Amino acid sequence: MYLMDYHHHTNHSFDSNAKMEDVCIQAIKRGIKEICFTEHFSVNPLASTFGHMNFDRYFLDITNCREKFGSLLNIKVGIELCEPHLLMEQYQDEIGPLDLDFILGSVHNIDNRKLRLVLQEHQHHAYQLYFEVLYKLVSLADIDVLAHLDLMKRYAHKEFGLYHFPDYEEGIREILRKAIQRNIGIEINTSGLRSDLGQPLPSFEIIKLYKELGERS
Incomplete structure (x- = not known):
């Protein structure tokens, strides 16, 4: 191996x-x-x-x-x-x-505000804002792989809970379609499995969806 x-x-x-x-x-x-x-x-x-x-x-x-x-x-x-x-x-x-051999792209800030502050200001709307910025990133940036795609949940899950995948599925589909179109991979970041988050970033649902969409393209 x-x-x-x-x-x-x-x-x-x-x-x-x-x-x-x-x-x-x-x-x-x-x-x-x-x-x-x-x-x-x-x-x-x-x-x-x-x-x-x-x-x-x-x-x-x-x-x-x-x-x-x-x-x-x-x-x-x-x-x-x-x-x-x-x-x-x-x-x-x-x-x-x-x-450089490899370029990761990530979103840690929205409108120059750290994700934790965005959560405090927008609460449950923060997930939507985050996914909208991710779509802009994969549409424009010259990167190889999108890092920890649903990172917002790392900061949100204790106070606001994990996002409900079906509520954001269409927007996530658009992110993944655009990434596949532009030959951008997604990272499977396992750090969440070592914490109380208890799941990778992105979620298994997103990993599965990326695979399915890639097979159809």
Whole structure:
């Protein structure tokens, strides 16, 4: 079995203190054969991810880890772009010259407001707002894979509950159809299975629907 993990943050991201070398060591111990680091990056000064990334330092760490662990672990270099359908020219200016293997796209903010704040302001309408922004992302952004598609539930489920899939199914279908049309994959993020959320991001219903729609296309 060839195990891969394509969503990892280290101390090159604002929300992690992990060292890349330590992550590689743990990946090898766990039998993972290929890993891709996907550090958070934003060109939006109002985003919490802004200003943290130093690409020279990032690529130096990648090079050092490849030299040290390359015989045991295939190490890819990636990025997770925050709201990449916005400020697209600025994103292209920044990452266009880089030799990236993989680009994740994600929504962590709506109208420059973190998802937790959007929930407080809009409560149950927040899911609808979130899916509408996701559709814009997959329609416009130049990415390989859409990260943790229904991320809003991570912040909503304790206070507002999980969303009822049939209530949002048509909008989700449009997101998935557009992703398939543009050859964009969806991540199966298993972090929710290790928490009280108890399910992956996206849900099994979305994963199944993506597969069904892809088979028809």
